[in-house]
Amino acid sequence: MSSYPKSHFQYDPEQDHYRCPQGELLTCQSRYKGNATSPAYRLYASEACGRCNHKDQCTRSAKGRRIKRYASDGAKDALRQKMQQPAAREHYVKRQGMVEPVFSHLRYQQGLNRFRRKGLAGVRVEFSLHALAYNLSRA
Structure with a gap:
C-alpha cells in the first residue's frame, strides 16, 4: 500500500x-x-x-x-519549484561533485557528526580546524 x-x-x-x-x-x-x-x-x-x-x-x-x-x-x-528548471538542476549536479564529497569526508573520516563546542564562536573555531585538517590532507 x-x-x-x-x-x-x-x-x-x-x-x-x-x-x-x-x-x-x-x-x-x-x-x-x-x-x-x-x-x-x-x-x-x-x-x-x-x-x-x-x-x-x-x-x-x-x-x-x-x-x-x-x-x-x-x-x-x-x-522544489526552482529545481524544476533545467539550469538549476545542472547547477546542483555540479555542486554534488564539488561540495558534497567534502562534507562526506568531514563527517565520515574526521567524525564531524556534531559540534562539541558551545556557542557560535566555538563552533566557528571547531569547523575552521576541521576545514584546515581537510585542506592539509589534500595538499
Missing part, C-alpha cells in the same frame, strides 16, 4: 488550502502554536476523503488525509 507524499498536494497561499491529486480541497482545520520541542503548524483536512476512490493509496487513517504545514514549508515549495 503506497501513499501520496505531501509534495503531490498543491498548496495555494492566497486561498490557504491544499488541493489533493484528485482535485479535492483540504482546508485548515486547526492550528498548533508549538513549544520548545515541537514547531508550530496548521493542520489541513477534507471531508471528501471518506468517499474518495483513491483513499487507500493516499492514507490509512479512518479520518482521511491530514497535512501539517510548517513555517519552513514555503521555502521547501520554492526550492
